[in-house]
Every structure is written in structure tokens, then in C-alpha cells.
Amino acid sequence: MNLIPVGVLGTGKYVPDRILTNQELETMVETNDEWIVTRTGIRERRIAAEGQATSDLCYEASLIALANAGITADQLDLIVVSTITPDMAFPSTACILQEKLGAKKAAAFDLSAACSGFVYGLANASNFIATGTYKYALVIGADCLSKITDYTDRNTCILFGDGAGAVVIGEVPEERGFKSFELGADGTGGPLLKIEGGGSRNPASQTSIDQRMHYIYMAGAEVFKFAVRIMGNAADEVLNKAGWDKSDIDLLVPHQANMRIIQASLNRLEMTADKCMINLDKYGNMSAASIPVALAEAAEQGRLTEGDRLVLVGFGGGLTWGATALVW
Numbered sequence: 001m002n003l004i005p006v007g008v009l010g011t012g013k014y015v016p017d018r019i020l021t022n023q024e025l026e027t028m029v030e031t032n033d034e035w036i037v038t039r040t041g042i043r044e045r046r047i048a049a050e051g052q053a054t055s056d057l058c059y060e061a062s063l064i065a066l067a068n069a070g071i072t073a074d075q076l077d078l079i080v081v082s083t084i085t086p087d088m089a090f091p092s093t094a095c096i097l098q099e100k101l102g103a104k105k106a107a108a109f110d111l112s113a114a115c116s117g118f119v120y121g122l123a124n125a126s127n128f129i130a131t132g133t134y135k136y137a138l139v140i141g142a143d144c145l146s147k148i149t150d151y152t153d154r155n156t157c158i159l160f161g162d163g164a165g166a167v168v169i170g171e172v173p174e175e176r177g178f179k180s181f182e183l184g185a186d187g188t189g190g191p192l193l194k195i196e197g198g199g200s201r202n203p204a205s206q207t208s209i210d211q212r213m214h215y216i217y218m219a220g221a222e223v224f225k226f227a228v229r230i231m232g233n234a235a236d237e238v239l240n241k242a243g244w245d246k247s248d249i250d251l252l253v254p255h256q257a258n259m260r261i262i263q264a265s266l267n268r269l270e271m272t273a274d275k276c277m278i279n280l281d282k283y284g285n286m287s288a289a290s291i292p293v294a295l296a297e298a299a300e301q302g303r304l305t306e307g308d309r310l311v312l313v314g315f316g317g318g319l320t321w322g323a324t325a326l327v328w
Contacts, residue, residue, distance in 0.1 A: 007177030010069025013296035014060035015046040029154040041259025045161025045284035057164035069168035073101040077134035082117030115316025117288035141288035150215035161284035165292025180241035189319035232268030234323040242325035255314030256280040
């Protein structure tokens with residue numbers, strides 16, 4: 001079977017208006033700007049408004065991606081929303097977004113792979129197009145992490161922000177598009193990064209609320225060690241599958257979790273920071289939104305030229321990881 005080459009046709013991003021600075025966090029928990037910047041590289045993050053949900057962020061990013069791709073919502077065949085902060089348990093955020101966009105013929109589903117979710121979404125959606133099942137797909141990575149962040153926990157509240165990034169994917173010339181994917185998971189690390197409350201194991205109750213089980217828990221040191229190792233491994237694997245060398249990469253677009261993790265990935269790939277898209281200082285860790293927002297900003301800033309070779313790589317709760325090599 002001859003597969004159709006699939007690539008990115010348009011990008012879009014949206015971040016909420018409200019900015020939460022390190023200086024403001026100093027008034028909320030025992031921390032300071034210098035400590036946060038030194039440990040993470042984060043200076044500020046965006047926070048969704050009280051009535052703003054993940055689908056609202058998805059909608060704004062999707063409109064831009066559709067316009068940049070030159071197609072309308074009613075041409076979409078598939079919508080995939082990668083998120084760990086859906087509007088509600090069901091219906092899916094993708095179905096809510098489908099209705100908002102008026103994408104009447106699009107199939108729609110959510111995908112949960114935490115910060116790796118966007119790459120997981122790309123891998124899934126691109127297969128539908130590669131086999132000729134669908135023509136156009138909208139893939140979004142979006143999260144409102146502020147809604148599940150404990151702002152009395154100084155170890156986690158400094159890290160997370162809100163945002164959405166979207167891409168329209170479809171058929172591209174043979175020499176362009178996705179050349180390889182690498183996806184993986186290690187469920188033994190699941191307890192290291194989790195929200196215990198609200199699911200079928202621990203349904204919402206007074207006890208779950210009192211025990212603060214509806215907020216992010218992260219074993220920071222262990223997750224850091226995992227991330228430093230797996231980001232490099234995943235990038236190496238996707239390069240091998242694509243038949244590329246490290247020197248072939250024109251731009252690395254990593255998950256924006258921690259500057260020290262990004263630097264470790266650059267060292268592993270023998271790359272300098274000028275070949276890496278970094279916006280961590282402005283947005284913090286936006287989970288599934290980090291990679292697509294960074295990709296959209298790279299496009300906005302004119303850092304992408306047709307024919308450029310990109311590697312997108314991330315890690316997240318699960319524990320999961322994902323990477324893709326693509327020609328722009």
C-alpha cells in the first residue's frame with residue numbers, strides 16, 4: 001500500500017491574557033524570582049480566566065491554524081484534542097470544539113498522554129491521512145493547568161501555565177512532512193506525576209477534597225531524571241528511523257518543562273541554543289500545549305523555511321514520551 005505523505009499545513013496558538021509573574025508568586029508561596037529562574041528558566045506564565053475552559057483556548061488556536069492552512073472548518077475530517085484538563089469528563093473537549101467550529105463532518109476525540117499528548121495526537125491523526133481515510137485533520141495540544149495547580153505547593157505552582165497550540169495536517173509533497181515517529185510509555189513511573197482524585201478510583205468526595213487529591217502531584221527529582229534521559233533517547237530514536245544525523249536538524253522544538261532539561265537535550269544532540277525553539281521563560285510548562293505553541297511561534301517569527309528539518313520531542317505523565325522528525 002502506498003502511503004500518502006502527510007505534513008503540517010498551518011499552525012496557530014492562543015494563550016490567555018493574564019500573566020502570572022515570579023514576583024506575584026513571591027506573595028503567594030515561599031519562593032523568589034532568582035530561585036525559580038535558576039532552577040527552571042521560567043519568568044512568567046499565562047493563566048486562564050475564571051470562566052475560560054480548555055475548549056475556549058482550543059477554539060482560538062484552531063481558528064488561526066485553519067486560516068493559515070487556507071481551509072474552513074467544514075472541510076475537516078478529524079479533530080484530535082490532546083489534553084489532561086478537558087472541559088468535563090464527557091463529552092470530549094474535541095466534540096465541544098467541533099460544535100464551536102461548526103466542523104460538522106469531523107470525527108472528534110480526546111487523547112490523554114499529558115505533556116507528550118500533542119506528538120501522540122500527530123502520530124494518530126497522520127495515519128488516518130496517510131492511508132487515505134481522511135484528507136484534513138486538526139490536532140490540538142491544550143491545557144488549563146492553573147485549574148489543577150495547588151497554589152500553596154511551591155514545588156509545583158511555579159511551573160505550570162495555560163495555553164493551546166493547533167496544527168492542520170494533510171497531504172504534502174513527497175519530500176516534505178513527517179518522516180518518523182517515536183512513542184513510548186513506562187507505566188511504572190505513573191505514580192511520579194498524577195492527579196489522584198476525580199476518576200473511578202477516587203471519585204470526588206469530601207475526603208478527596210480535604211486531601212487535596214484534585215491537584216497535580218509531582219515527584220520532581222525523579223521526573224527530572226527521567227526527562228533528561230528520555231528526551232535524548234527519543235530524539236535519537238526518531239533520527240535513526242528517519243535516517244538523519246544530529247547535524248541534519250535545523251530546529252529542535254522540545255517540550256518546555258525546564259531549561260536544564262532542554263539544555264541536556266541540546267548537549268545530547270550536539271546542538272547550540274540558536275537551533276532550539278525556547279519560550280519557556282514566557283509560558284512555563286503548558287503540558288500538551290508546549291510543543292504546538294512553540295511550533296506556532298517559530299512559524300510566526302519566520303524561523304521556519306520550507307525544507308527545514310525539525311525534531312519535536314516531549315515527555316510527560318504516564319510516564320510517556322514522544323518525538324517526530326518532519327520536513328517543513
